[in-house]
Amino acid sequence: MRKLIGVGVVALGLVFAGSAMANDGASLYKSKCLPCHGAAGAGTAMAPGFQGSAFLKGASKADIAAVIKDGRAGAQKKYKKFALSMPPWKASLKDAQIDAIADYLKTLASK
Numbered sequence: 671m672r673k674l675i676g677v678g679v680v681a682l683g684l685v686f687a688g689s690a691m692a693n694d695g696a697s698l699y700k701s702k703c704l705p706c707h708g709a710a711g712a713g714t715a716m717a718p719g720f721q722g723s724a725f726l727k728g729a730s731k732a733d734i735a736a737v738i739k740d741g742r743a744g745a746q747k748k749y750k751k752f753a754l755s756m757p758p759w760k761a762s763l764k765d766a767q768i769d770a771i772a773d774y775l776k777t778l779a780s781k
């Protein structure tokens with residue numbers, strides 16, 4: 671019986687982890703964006719950073735969501751040094767998830 675309760679608690683924990691992941695901008699960022707954009711948006715050799723980003727500060731949430739959905743390549747000369755382009759995410763992320771990430775990016779931009 672005790673073992674059964676333990677299994678139940680673990681299963682419940684997984685369900686909650688799954689739902690937190692669904693719309694948690696910070697977790698989604700970590701799993702999908704961090705490899706290129708760096709921890710806390712610090713940037714890497716693969717992609718620009720987000721801390722203090724003029725683009726993010728000036729852009730509306732819809733503008734940011736559009737870049738995430740459709741991807742982008744070489745928007746400015748300073749971005750041409752990156753080997754890959756910004757991949758489109760509309761096939762793998764839901765609108766609500768993209769929204770949550772856009773909110774999270776705004777918080778990184780103010781750092």
Ligand code: HEC
Pocket residue numbers: 699702703704705706707716717718723725726734737738742743744745746749750752754755756757759771775
């Ligand atoms: C394969 C590496 C890669 C991954 C993964 C990636 N990006 Fe990008 N991202 C880029 C590159 C390269 C650019 C520069 C695009 C350009 O040249 O215009 C970029 C640009 C951006 C910009 C515009 C920044 C600016 O200063 O104009 C945003 C916003 C962005 N990415 C968000 C995201 C989000 C959110 C994710 C995760 C869902 C993500 N990226 C995942 C490579 C990546």
